[in-house]
Amino acid sequence: MAITGDQRLLKRINRMALVRLVRSRPGLSRADLAQETGLTKSTVSLLIQELIEEGWLRENEIQATGNIGRRPTPLCLNGHRLVVLGAELNADIVRVVVMSLAGEQLFEQQLDSPGEAPVEQKVRGLLDLLAEAVASLAPGQRNVLGLEVGVPGQVLDDDLVDAPLLGWHEVALGKLLRSGLARGPLGNVPVYILNNGDAAALGETEFISGEEAADPLLYIGLDQGISAGVxxxxxxxxxxxxxxxxxxxxxxxxxxxxxxxxxxxxxxxxxxxxxxxxxxxxxxxxxxxxxxxxxxxxxxxxxxxxxxxxxxxxxxxxxxxxxxxxxxxxxxxxxxxxxxx
Amino acid sequence: MAITGDQRLLKRINRMALVRLVRSRPGLSRADLAQETGLTKSTVSLLIQELIEEGWLRENEIQATGNIGRRPTPLCLNGHRLVVLGAELNADIVRVVVMSLAGEQLFEQQLDSPGEAPVEQKVRGLLDLLAEAVASLAPGQRNVLGLEVGVPGQVLDDDLVDAPLLGWHEVALGKLLRSGLARGPLGNVPVYILNNGDAAALGETEFISGEEAADPLLYIGLDQGISAGVxxxxxxxxxxxxxxxxxxxxxxxxxxxxxxxxxxxxxxxxxxxxxxxxxxxxxxxxxxxxxxxxxxxxxxxxxxxxxxxxxxxxxxxxxxxxxxxxxxxxxxxxxxxxxxx
CATH class of the missing domain: 3.30.420.40 (ATPase, nucleotide binding domain)
Known part of the structure; x- marks a missing residue:
C-alpha cells in the first residue's frame, strides 16, 4: 500500500517537475529533461508522451543547431490550445466560465436559479450552459482538459455530502454530471467536484507563479454563507x-x-x-x-x-x-x- | 531559481522515497529500487551512497540466492545506530533526551531553571546536559544525526524572534549553541531550532507510520502558555x-x-x-x-x-x-x- 502511494506520488511529482521545467525554460528537449531531473531517458519519454497526449505540452519545430546527428526536439507548453471549464452551482446562480491555460477568459455566462431548486433543475441549467460554452469554442482549436464544479458544501471524492445553503444532502453530483455530459459534445471529460471556497483558492494560485505566488494562501468567500479554501x-x-x-x-x-x-x-x-x-x-x-x-x-x-x-x-x-x-x-x-x- | 528549487525538491522526494521503500521492504537492492522508482541506476547508487554515509541505511550481508552472477546487496534501515538529541528550553526547565531512530529512549535528564533566566545561563545548562547525554552513549556505537531544540516562541530560521515566556527577544540561538557545541564532543552536529509546539507535533509523527499515521495532525501544548504545531x-x-x-x-x-x-x-x-x-x-x-x-x-x-x-x-x-x-x-x-x- 505504502509503496503504491509512493510510486503514484513520485510519478505526479515527476510529471509536475517536467511541466514546470518546460514552462520556465521552453525549448528543453527530452534529453535535457533527463539530465535535469536524473530520471532515465525512457521514463522521461514515457511521461512526455503522456503530457503531449493530454495536451499539456507540444513539440516545437526543430531548429538547425549546426551540430551533426539527430536534432533534439524542443518542447513547450501548449497553453492557448488547452482550456478548462469552471462552473459554480450556488444558492442563487449557476455560472460557467472557460479559461485557457494561458489565462485568457474565453466565455462567461450565468443563469439566475432560485434558492432551493431541486438538484435535477440546477444540473439541467448547468448542462445547458456548458453546451453553450462548448459551442462558443472554434471546433478542433481548443482542447478541453476538464470541468471543475464549485459547490457551497462539503465534498467527499465526487459526492456532495452536505450543502445546507442548497438544501442538498448526499447527492452523487459527479455521477449525475458525468451521465449528463456523456450524451453531449463534452463526452467523458474529467469532472472535478470541489467545495466552492476550495475552487476559488485554487483559482487564486493556478495562474500565479514565481514572486507573485503566495503560500499559505487563504481564500474567504463572503456570500449568503461563508466559505474558505486554504x-x-x-x-x-x-x-x-x-x-x-x-x-x-x-x-x-x-x-x-x-x-x-x-x-x-x-x-x-x-x-x-x-x-x-x-x-x-x-x-x-x-x-x-x-x-x-x-x-x-x-x-x-x-x-x-x-x-x-x-x-x-x-x-x-x-x-x-x-x-x-x-x-x-x-x-x-x-x-x-x-x-x- | 524555480529549476534549482525543483531539483532540490526532487532530490529530497527521491531520497525520502528510497528510505521509505527500504523501511517498508527491508532487503531491497539498488537495482530493485531503480526499478521501483523509475530512477537511473546511477542516480539510485549516488543517493544510496549518501544515505549510507549519513547513516540512514546500511548494507546487509549478501545472501546466497542460487542465481548465477554478482549478488545484489540487500539494504536496510540503520535504526539502532542512529540517534537524535532532543532538547527543551522552557520557562521553568531545561531538558535533554536521546532517541534512536528505532524509537528507543536512551537518555533523559532535566534541570530546574528559574523563570526569566538570562540566555547565557540557560544555554550553559543545556550544554552541560548535552555533554552528559553524549558521555552516556557508548563511544563509536551511536551516530548522532542532529540536535533539535524546542523553544516557546517564534523561530525564524535559526533565530528566536520572540519568546515572551522566557523574556527573550531576537536571540541568535542557533549560532550561540553551535559555537558552544563546537568546543565539545558534538563538534559541528546539525542543530535545528524549532517552536516547541512544532517540535512536539513532529515528535508525534516521526516514529509513526502506516495505519497509525494521521494527517493533518494537530498538537496542542497546554503549559504556562499555549503552543501548537500542525x-x-x-x-x-x-x-x-x-x-x-x-x-x-x-x-x-x-x-x-x-x-x-x-x-x-x-x-x-x-x-x-x-x-x-x-x-x-x-x-x-x-x-x-x-x-x-x-x-x-x-x-x-x-x-x-x-x-x-x-x-x-x-x-x-x-x-x-x-x-x-x-x-x-x-x-x-x-x-x-x-x-x-
Whole structure:
C-alpha cells in the first residue's frame, strides 16, 4: 500500500517537475529533461508522451543547431490550445466560465436559479450552459482538459455530502454530471467536484507563479454563507474528511445568534449575508440597496460585521500565518477593497 | 531559481522515497529500487551512497540466492545506530533526551531553571546536559544525526524572534549553541531550532507510520502558555513568517481578560496555566495542589477552562479538519486523558 502511494506520488511529482521545467525554460528537449531531473531517458519519454497526449505540452519545430546527428526536439507548453471549464452551482446562480491555460477568459455566462431548486433543475441549467460554452469554442482549436464544479458544501471524492445553503444532502453530483455530459459534445471529460471556497483558492494560485505566488494562501468567500479554501505547500488543505476550511462555523461569540449548525455565534450566523439581512429584517437584495443609500441602521450593522470579520481573520492568521488573504464573494460589493494582501 | 528549487525538491522526494521503500521492504537492492522508482541506476547508487554515509541505511550481508552472477546487496534501515538529541528550553526547565531512530529512549535528564533566566545561563545548562547525554552513549556505537531544540516562541530560521515566556527577544540561538557545541564532543552536529509546539507535533509523527499515521495532525501544548504545531501533508505548517500555530492567541471572548499580546480573551489569557493561577490568586504550583485536593473554587475554574478548551478545539477543527488532535503539556496533569484521538 505504502509503496503504491509512493510510486503514484513520485510519478505526479515527476510529471509536475517536467511541466514546470518546460514552462520556465521552453525549448528543453527530452534529453535535457533527463539530465535535469536524473530520471532515465525512457521514463522521461514515457511521461512526455503522456503530457503531449493530454495536451499539456507540444513539440516545437526543430531548429538547425549546426551540430551533426539527430536534432533534439524542443518542447513547450501548449497553453492557448488547452482550456478548462469552471462552473459554480450556488444558492442563487449557476455560472460557467472557460479559461485557457494561458489565462485568457474565453466565455462567461450565468443563469439566475432560485434558492432551493431541486438538484435535477440546477444540473439541467448547468448542462445547458456548458453546451453553450462548448459551442462558443472554434471546433478542433481548443482542447478541453476538464470541468471543475464549485459547490457551497462539503465534498467527499465526487459526492456532495452536505450543502445546507442548497438544501442538498448526499447527492452523487459527479455521477449525475458525468451521465449528463456523456450524451453531449463534452463526452467523458474529467469532472472535478470541489467545495466552492476550495475552487476559488485554487483559482487564486493556478495562474500565479514565481514572486507573485503566495503560500499559505487563504481564500474567504463572503456570500449568503461563508466559505474558505486554504492552499498549503502548493496544495489544497482538505483535512481528514474534506471539512477543512469550514471557517463559517468558527465560534466568535459564545453567546451570539443561533447558527443553523446548532451552535451560537458562528461567523456565518454573525455576518453571513443571510444573517445580516435577517438582523435588519430585510431581504439580501434590500440589504445591498440599503448599503448603497447608506441607510444608518444598515451601516451600523455593517460596521459590527466588519469588526467580526476582522476577528475571524485574526483567528485564522494565528493558525495559518497566511502569506496572502483573498476576500471574495458577493458581500465584497458592500465594501470597496475586494482584495487584502 | 524555480529549476534549482525543483531539483532540490526532487532530490529530497527521491531520497525520502528510497528510505521509505527500504523501511517498508527491508532487503531491497539498488537495482530493485531503480526499478521501483523509475530512477537511473546511477542516480539510485549516488543517493544510496549518501544515505549510507549519513547513516540512514546500511548494507546487509549478501545472501546466497542460487542465481548465477554478482549478488545484489540487500539494504536496510540503520535504526539502532542512529540517534537524535532532543532538547527543551522552557520557562521553568531545561531538558535533554536521546532517541534512536528505532524509537528507543536512551537518555533523559532535566534541570530546574528559574523563570526569566538570562540566555547565557540557560544555554550553559543545556550544554552541560548535552555533554552528559553524549558521555552516556557508548563511544563509536551511536551516530548522532542532529540536535533539535524546542523553544516557546517564534523561530525564524535559526533565530528566536520572540519568546515572551522566557523574556527573550531576537536571540541568535542557533549560532550561540553551535559555537558552544563546537568546543565539545558534538563538534559541528546539525542543530535545528524549532517552536516547541512544532517540535512536539513532529515528535508525534516521526516514529509513526502506516495505519497509525494521521494527517493533518494537530498538537496542542497546554503549559504556562499555549503552543501548537500542525502537520499537513507530512510536513510542519510554518506559514509565511513561522507564526502558524500561534493558537494561544485565537480570540475566544471579545470581552475576556486582557492578554499579554494586547487583545482580550485570547485562549492563553483565558486558560493558560499562568492565567488560571492568576484568576485563583495563587501560584502555578498551588494550582496543581488545589486541583489535587479538589478545592471547589479551583474545580469551578477548571470546568470553565475545559469548556473554553473545547471551543478552541472546535474552532481549530473547522479550519484544519485534523485526523488526530494530541493534547500535551503540564496542564494535562490537571485532567486524566492526555491523548484524545
Amino acid at each position: 492552499i498549503v505547500g502548493g496544495r489544497l488543505l482538505h483535512g481528514r474528511r474534506s471539512f477543512a476550511g469550514e471557517v463559517g462555523h468558527i465560534q466568535l461569540l459564545p453567546e451570539g445568534p443561533r447558527c443553523r449548525c446548532g451552535r451560537r455565534g458562528c461567523a456565518e450566523s454573525c455576518f453571513g449575508l443571510e444573517a445580516l439581512a435577517a438582523s435588519l429584517g430585510c431581504s439580501m437584495q434590500e440589504l445591498f440597496a440599503r448599503a448603497q443609500t447608506e441607510d444608518p441602521a444598515c451601516m451600523k450593522q455593517l460596521s459590527v460585521a466588519g469588526k467580526q470579520l476582522g476577528m475571524l481573520l485574526h483567528n485564522l492568521w494565528t493558525v495559518l500565518d497566511p502569506a496572502r488573504i483573498v476576500l471574495g464573494g458577493t458581500a465584497c460589493r458592500l465594501g470597496e477593497s475586494p482584495r487584502v494582501s | 502537520i499537513v501533508g507530512g510536513r510542519l505548517l510554518h506559514g509565511r513568517r513561522s507564526f502558524a500555530g500561534e493558537v494561544g492567541h485565537i480570540q475566544l471572548l471579545p470581552e475576556g481578560p486582557r492578554c499579554r499580546c494586547g487583545r482580550r480573551g485570547c485562549a492563553e489569557s483565558c486558560f493558560g496555566l499562568e492565567a488560571l493561577a492568576a484568576s485563583l490568586g495563587c501560584s502555578m504550583q498551588e494550582l496543581f495542589a488545589r486541583a489535587q485536593t479538589e478545592d471547589p473554587a479551583c474545580m469551578k475554574q477548571l470546568s470553565v477552562a475545559g469548556k473554553q478548551l473545547g471551543m478552541l478545539l472546535h474552532n481549530l477543527w473547522t479550519v484544519l479538519d485534523p485526523a488526530r488532535i494530541v493534547l500535551g503539556g503540564t496542564a494535562c496533569r490537571l485532567g486524566e486523558s492526555p491523548r484524545v484521538s
